Amino acid sequence: MKFFLAIFLLLTIFPSAIKALEKGKWSIIKEDEYCFIGSLPVETDLPEEKKRGDNYIIVYKYIGNPETIIQIEAGFNYDLNQDINVKIDNTNFIFYTTEDVSDAAWTNEDSKVIFAMKKGLELTISAKSSRGTLINDKYSLRGFTAELNKLNKDC
Incomplete structure (x- = not known):
């Protein structure tokens, strides 16, 4: 269910709201049925000759639903044979992607990652x-x- 919800949100709802996100600042976006917080990276090491689309991290939920879900948008298609490593200070987490939506990544440990994000200073993907x-x-x-x-x- 989480996967299908993520695909729906990724393809239909988030694109216009993502434009409000800022580099290095966490912002909340509220819509009629869902809310999310998100941020743009403060630094990336993408070589200048390479191009990519929008990249950001969000935590979202439906209004009235206590479940929060983390999603990372890369701005490119991930290598499906490689894990996506998320490091919060000195703690590592593994995220995954799927063939259907290979430019986004999720984790099965949302609550653990969110706990680490609350305590941490920096997150590196x-x-x-x-x-x-x-x-x-x-x-x-x-x-x-x-x-x-x-x-x-609020949500």
Whole structure:
């Protein structure tokens, strides 16, 4: 169910709302049926000659539903044979992608990752694109807890 919900949100709802996200700042976006918080990376090591689409991290939920889900958007297709590593300070988590939506990643440990994000200062995503390019995106976690609290209160 989580996977199908994510595909629906990724393809139909989020694209226009994502434009409101800022580099290094966590923001809350509220819609009629769902809410999310998100941020853009403060740093990426993508070579200048390489191109990619929008990249961001969000935590979303439907209004009235306590489940929060983390989603990472790469802006490129991930290598399906490689895990996506998310490091929060000194703790590592593994995210996965699927063939159907190979530019997004999820985890089965949302609550553990969110707990670490609340305590952490920096989140780094290390991944390999389907073309073999290695990417490291860094996100600031300053302000994450305050926006997460708003998400849980208002949604």
